[in-house]
Amino acid sequence: MAADSLLLVARIGKPHGLHGEVTVQLHTDDPERRFADGAVLATEAVAGSGVPRQLTIRSTRVHQGTWLLGFAEVPDRTGAESLRGTRLLADVSDDEPDDDEQAWYEDELVGLSVVTVDGMVVGEVAGLESRAVQDLLVVRLSAGGEALVPFVEQIVPEVDLENRRVVIAPPAGLLELNAE
Template sequence: MTSRSVLARIGKPHGLLGEVTVQLHTDQPERRFAVGTVLDTEAAPGTGVPRTLTVRSTRVHNGVWLLGFVEIPDRTGAESLRNTRLVLDGADDDTGPDPEDDDAFSEDELVGLRVVDPSGADLGSVSGLELGSAQDRLLVTLTDGREVLVPFVEAIVPEVDVAGGVVVLDAPAGLLDLGS
């Protein structure tokens, strides 16, 4: 399976001509969203979102990135894109991983990793990664089958060992009692 990197998540429509706000997950937006670039999409099944979108326009308005797509001519079409992820196949990423960024993990790398507490006791496994505007969250399926969202910050997730197949979770009291 090819690793896919999320470049951005589409937010709400902007204006009447099909532009959308995007939450960036790339440090190269000018390059990644250049006019004419074709981007793969990930959306919920049945939404009718095209598998690829072609960038028609890119601009920043009041500090918010706005994208327009050739396939989306109006606000109604733009609304249908909400929460769609714009992704890049790892094979297409000619920049390679940033050796300085030890804290960057793709969802594909994390899903399936065993989750343990600092003493090594089994808590469950990573079942997803939810990207957020302030911080990302790990979706953890606990050993009893419940799912919880855990802030993916160093204070709570001090260690991620992809090669070793384990994530250390130092959960504050009560965090694992909250269901998602």
């Protein structure tokens, strides 16, 4: 897998049960395809953690709204615990072009400047949180702190990758309300 064709699709959370399953925080809008049985995902983990460079999906299921993954290389809870915090990366070089022009990967967004529709610089994109109802942009504010901005067209009318910026139209008080 070429490093430039790898994009974040999930982060591993805590173990679930005794048979090596883990919870994951999704960073993909197509988990059924990304986590199909037999799919091989590259990993990114802390050096020396013993996490394999690749993991093969053994099982996928949703339990009470949480995605659970099992891997062929991880047979038990002890092995699953060692995966905590590992980033799962998919090779997107073989993906078919996406007809949806309104889809972006977290890796494309992080580091982009965030400006209001009037041109005022607010900060920069620090991350993307995938939630059940809608995704949230994590914005590192120029004035300090972070804010969560709903990643919906009414509030984020433009993502301009060419000029490395995201244009937002936040309702009054949104940035102050969500500031951490």
